[in-house]
Amino acid sequence: MFGIILAGGSGSRLWPLSRELYPKQLLNIQNKESMLQETYRRVLDIIPVEKIVNVTNIKHAPNVKFQLSKLADNPVVISEPESKNTAPAIAMSVKYILDNYSGAKNEVVFVVPSDLKIKDTKNFVSSVKDAEKLAKKGYLVTFGVKPDYAETGYGYIKIGDEIDNGYKVKKFVEKPDSKTADKYSQKDGVYWNSGMFMFKPDVFMKELEKYVPAIYNIVNRFDFSKGDHIPFTDFENLPNISIDYALMEKSDNLAMTVLKSDWLDVGSWKSIYDVSKKNIDNNVKIGHVLDIDSKDSLIYSSSKLVATIGLENMIVVDTDDAVLVCDKNRVQDVKKVYETLKQQHDNTQMVHKTVYRPWGYYTVLAQGNGFLTKMIQVNPGQKLSVQSHNHRSEHWVVLSGMAKVVLEGKDLILSPGHSVDIEVKAIHSLQNPYEENLQIIEVQKGDILDEDDIIRYEDMYGRV
């Protein structure tokens, strides 16, 4: 069996914790591991590392690789040059599998989003086995979940005749209006689509050719065994469409197996509230929170003190550069805030004050006329690219750990409290070859202070 993990989502409804450049699947909200890592671990139980293809946006690829490499050596990560919803991502991944693994035709492919919470591994594995049997018979297999309420954000599956370990699908309705959702959610023989799929790759490609030739034709032109990527100029011609609208609503070759495990789509702050442990007043408090008499609320603090008094059914999320305060019944509108900020080019939608990089992260502490100050953490064994800047000088002070700096070909080792000046155009690199985290303060000075003012000479993360 092959796996495809969809790791390209934006998670706009979990703003301000998720950002365009650090989406929800990368977050660890109350856990040690991110949702992506939890998903990868779940799939690794069933499928070996070399047969799991993680597909993500090129913007997230370094972070995805970094997170996955903590769980397995050499995770397979392929990138879309642009976000185009699930249909192009799955099509590209299936073609990648067909091109790179001989004999893949005779196996099945299991597609999993990276934002599902599933705890009951045993029943999950058992349902995957059920689906496998159906997929091998030539069906596009979905996993059905018994509806709890009239959710309009999911797809609904109306089942027909029983077949081995599942049902034929009579009808698939993606994101119905609230009247239809209401009707469906109360009806027997109707299920939510869990977002996971299973199929034989050649079955998938045939259906794709039939119903979405615009995707089939482009994807089929490339041979991914030659390390080919779909260039941006071709990729941008792909339709921006989900697999649900593109194939599932149209195909008459669908089957469904009932997902026997628990299941939660972590799509909103309400769902985070729902899965989190509550105190006696039904509050979820995370971080530095001081509350008086609130109930049924989620209060999240990234670092600062958040004091709350008398809240009911509220969501409060505080991050370094943005705060959200929202009625718990209005969490779907967080997406509107995200879209508004994007339209306004307000970069609190795009980045955190803290920006994650393959080598660690940095946080902008302060900026002003002609200067910018960052706290930079370089993780053990990591190295920033060998680089120079045309418009800024930099000054580094080591806070903790030890830094190896190469400046104009000369090696320096800096311990806490020591510093170095890097003049405009000087070729330099920063490295942490030690076992402790390295933290430095960087002060940039210059007329132009822009992340794009960088010439890279060497880079261990392939960014040259």
Add this chain to the structure above:
Amino acid sequence: MFGIILAGGSGSRLWPLSRELYPKQLLNIQNKESMLQETYRRVLDIIPVEKIVNVTNIKHAPNVKFQLSKLADNPVVISEPESKNTAPAIAMSVKYILDNYSGAKNEVVFVVPSDLKIKDTKNFVSSVKDAEKLAKKGYLVTFGVKPDYAETGYGYIKIGDEIDNGYKVKKFVEKPDSKTADKYSQKDGVYWNSGMFMFKPDVFMKELEKYVPAIYNIVNRFDFSKGDHIPFTDFENLPNISIDYALMEKSDNLAMTVLKSDWLDVGSWKSIYDVSKKNIDNNVKIGHVLDIDSKDSLIYSSSKLVATIGLENMIVVDTDDAVLVCDKNRVQDVKKVYETLKQQHDNTQMVHKTVYRPWGYYTVLAQGNGFLTKMIQVNPGQKLSVQSHNHRSEHWVVLSGMAKVVLEGKDLILSPGHSVDIEVKAIHSLQNPYEENLQIIEVQKGDILDEDDIIRYEDMYGRV
């Protein structure tokens, strides 16, 4: 006429905007001027600068002086070494007036808190004139405001016989329980105490001697014309009591004049909401706020983005290191948050955002055009670098501990309450060679106020 402006309050109910070291009277929330400055301007219309005594806590004295000096030359500011509520502050100020101005006995003293909003200057001045006539006749004069509702946080005045421009007072009840407040607020002939007072200084001292000898005896021992201050060791023996409980509830020599102007005690976030301009949804939005569908709410952002969705009747206040989210009917409980933080030694109650240095830390209390104020803590045995600044002068006041200052080669030892001026380009250092923490207030002035404007000559942390 003399004036006493009470500028020592803590404003715990306006946390997190007000802090122990930067209380509400110093804040400018939606205005160009702080409440203290507005109050001073109002009193300057009636009384000349040299006859207005501003009394505050020693911790706030540098900021009070700085703010007042923008409105008049040489404002008179006297300090309490410790906060002891209004009775000791007024007693000390009256004695200061008697000692420093010959002929003060024959004039009257007007006492004004620094957290009242009054817009109608004409009627305010007219009420002051009414009170003056009563005070000259030997009454302790209060200013009455017609109650709007059953507030339990104010004093209530029950009037008796009419006298010139006012009434004799039958009864004065400070902060009644809610049942009594309810009864009083609906009764004719009952007024709120506005917090302002007027009296002849010798009348005040006689009443003080009669009802609060514990204050009279200590205050009377000092001669303020000799520049005397009440030392901490004496001051700490003064009872911690308001003028309302100490004198007003007891004296049978009270009169009241009706305050003909508008009046608002800015004591809570609700009152800030009430006086602020609202949009069509009855929201007050200050700073970087993005709202969807909220109403009847106050949303305040100091710097970050605050996004709100579907709020009703809420207070949201965001500052650099703390966020408050509070039901608008629960604003009195903000004080509980403040007290809890104080008990927990959480310094988000005391100061704003703190920056740690090898020698201790500093917190920016306030900054504006041409000035910046910090609270600086130097840990025992630590020393800041020997330094000078090209663009700013500095003024240091010791709050606690002892400071060793070297200024242009000269050694100075400063104890609490003492201060030193450091001119532009003067070479100076600050050291705490003792065993207690040293805390100082620093006021920087200059066209360029930048951490980078520093020339270091010597530094025990290798930062030269």
